[in-house]
Amino acid sequence: MPKYQMLLHYRGTRYAGWQTQPDRKTIQGELEKAIHKICGERSSVVGSGRTDAGVHARGQVAHVTLGHGRDTKRLRTSLNAVLPRDIRIMNLSKAASGFHAQKDARRKRYEYQIYNGSILSPFLSEYVLHFRVKLDYARMQEASRTLVGRHDFSGFTSSRSRVSSKVRTVVRSEISRRGYFLLYRIEGDGFLHHMVRNIVGTLLEVGACKRDSGAPREIILSRDRTRAGPTAPAHALSLARVWY
Numbered sequence: 001m002p003k004y005q006m007l008l009h010y011r012g013t014r015y016a017g018w019q020t021q022p023d024r025k026t027i028q029g030e031l032e033k034a035i036h037k038i039c040g041e042r043s044s045v046v047g048s049g050r051t052d053a054g055v056h057a058r059g060q061v062a063h064v065t066l067g068h069g070r071d072t073k074r075l076r077t078s079l080n081a082v083l084p085r086d087i088r089i090m091n092l093s094k095a096a097s098g099f100h101a102q103k104d105a106r107r108k109r110y111e112y113q114i115y116n117g118s119i120l121s122p123f124l125s126e127y128v129l130h131f132r133v134k135l136d137y138a139r140m141q142e143a144s145r146t147l148v149g150r151h152d153f154s155g156f157t158s159s160r161s162r163v164s165s166k167v168r169t170v171v172r173s174e175i176s177r178r179g180y181f182l183l184y185r186i187e188g189d190g191f192l193h194h195m196v197r198n199i200v201g202t203l204l205e206v207g208a209c210k211r212d213s214g215a216p217r218e219i220i221l222s223r224d225r226t227r228a229g230p231t232a233p234a235h236a237l238s239l240a241r242v243w244y
Contacts, residue, residue, distance in 0.1 A: 001065050001066060001067055002065070002066055002068070002069045002070075002094060003063055003064070003065045003066075003094070003095045003096070003097055003099060004063065004064055004065075004066065004072065004075070004092055004093065004094060004095055005061065005062070005063050005092070005093050005094075005095035005099060005101070006045075006061065006062045006063070006064070006089050006091065006092050007059070007060070007061060007089070007090045007091040007092075008027075008031075008047075008057060008060040008061070008062060008087070008088070008089060008090065009057065009058045009060075009087075009088045009090050010027055010056065010057050010060065010086060010087040010088070011056050011086040011087075011126070012027070012051060012052075012053065012054050012055045012056045012057070012234070012235075013054060013056075013086070013126055013235065014084075014086060015027055015030075015053065015054075016053045017050060017051055017052050017053040017054075017055070018047050018049070018050040018051045018060075019050045020032070027047075027051070027057075027060075027087060028045050028047065030083060030084060030087055031045045031062070031064075031079075031083070031087070032044065032045050034079045034082045034083045035064060035066075035079065037082050038075070038078045038079055038082060039066055039067075039068075039070070039075075041066055041067055043064050043065060043066055043067075044064070045062050045063075045064045046062060046063050046064070046100065046101050046102055047060055047061070047062040047101055047102065048060060048061045048062065048101045048102055048105045048108065048239075048242045049102065049105070049108065049190075049191070049239070049242075051239055052193070052194065052197075052234050052237075053234060054233075054234030054235050055234045055235075055237045055238065055239065056127065056235075056237070056238040056239070057238060057239040057240075058238060058239070058240060059109070059238075059239055059240045059241040059242055060239050060242070061101050061105070061242045061244075062101050063095055063099055063100065063101040072092050072093055072094060073092075075092060076089050076091070076092040079092075104244050105190075105242050105243070105244060106189065106243050106244060107171065107187055107188065107189055107242070107243040108187065108188065108189075108190070108191065108239065108241070108242050108243070109172075109185060109186070109187045109239075109240045109241040109242075110185075110186050110187075110191065110196045110237060110238065110239055110240060111183060111184065111185050111237070111238050111240045112129070112183070112184040112196065112197075112200045112232065112236050112237050112238075113127060113128040113129065113181065113182075113183055113184075113236045113238075114128065114129045114131050114135075114181070114182040114183075114184070114200075114204075114236065115128045115129065115130050115131070115180055115181055115182075116131055116132075116134065116135050116180045116181075116182060117179075117180035118132065126235055127235065127236060127238075128181075128236050129232060129233055129235070129236035131204060133208045134208075135182065135204070135207035135208060136206075136207050136208075136209060137175065137177050137182065137207070139206050139207055139209070139212075139213045140175050140182070140203050140204075140206055140207040140213075141174065141175050142213040143202075143203055143206040143213040143214070143215060143216050144173045144174055144175050144184065144186075144203055144216070145173060145174065146213070146214065146216045146217040146220075147170050147173040147186070147199065147216050147217075147220070148170050148171065148172065148173050149169070149170065150167065150168070150169040150170075151167065151168070151170070151220045152166050152167050152220065152223055153166050153167070153168050153192055153195055153220065154166045154223035154224075154225070155219040155220055155222050155223050155224050155225055155227055155228050156192070156194075156195045156198040156199050156202075156219065156220075156225070156228055157192035157193055157194060157195050157198070157225065158192070158193040158194040158198075158225075158231075159225060160193060161192050161193040161194075163192065166192055166223075168188050168189060168190050168191065168192065168195075169188055169189045170186060170187070170188040171187050171188055171189075172185060172186065172187035172188075173185075173186045173187075173199075175203070184200055184203065185240075186199065194231050196237060197231045197232040197233075197234065197237060198225070198228050198229065198230075198231050198232075199216065199228075200232035200237075201228065201229035201230040201231055201232040202215060202216055202219065202228050202229035203216070203229075204229065204232065205229045211229075
């Protein structure tokens with residue numbers, strides 16, 4: 001049976017995350033509904049990872065196996081016509097039979113947007129965290145770099161995480177600044193539940209001079225979630241890219 005690979009953009013604001021849940025709108029659920037409507041098939045859509053409720057994506061990759069071969073451009077157009085306007089299939093192509101969107105992913109990038117000025121435009125409020133307390137950019141940058149490497153990230157994951165190993169490799173962790181806008185980028189081989197948002201919450205406390213720049217390293221060594229900062233809001237986080 002033919003397998004198809006999709007590149008997805010979506011706004012997560014109205015959804016309870018990626019994974020299908022009973023009686024709740026999810027990204028996976030809406031995609032599977034659209035496929036059933038257009039193709040008449042109930043097929044499971046497999047994503048590269050499960051984004052949390054409210055998290056956006058412009059680099060989510062997914063695959064689906066269908067019973068019959070279809071023209072990819074026509075299928076993409078037809079699916080986008082019935083999908084909600086905040087979910088779009090940007091690219092759809094035939095995939096190798098052995099391709100797996102989740103298991104074959106080698107690296108992912110998440111981005112978190114922060115505005116540190118006094119007034120944030122309402123046109124940005126769904127995608128950017130407005131943080132009014134003055135932030136020390138240099139301290140945040142120094143702290144973010146201490147996360148690079150292979151570590152046990154138990155101290156930065158949700159207590160609801162049930163994965164057997166919490167060891168992950170982070171290859172990039174940095175903050176860039178443009179005026180009042182700060183962009184945190186983190187890349188690694190995988191991420192735990194709430195891991196990025198908990199890291200951001202800690203970095204914000206470092207920037208607000210509530211912690212020193214060595215705090216992330218200390219939290220990693222402690223493996224204690226209660227030592228980390230609060231979970232930053234979901235609406236400013238996006239899955240930006242997946243590498244295979």
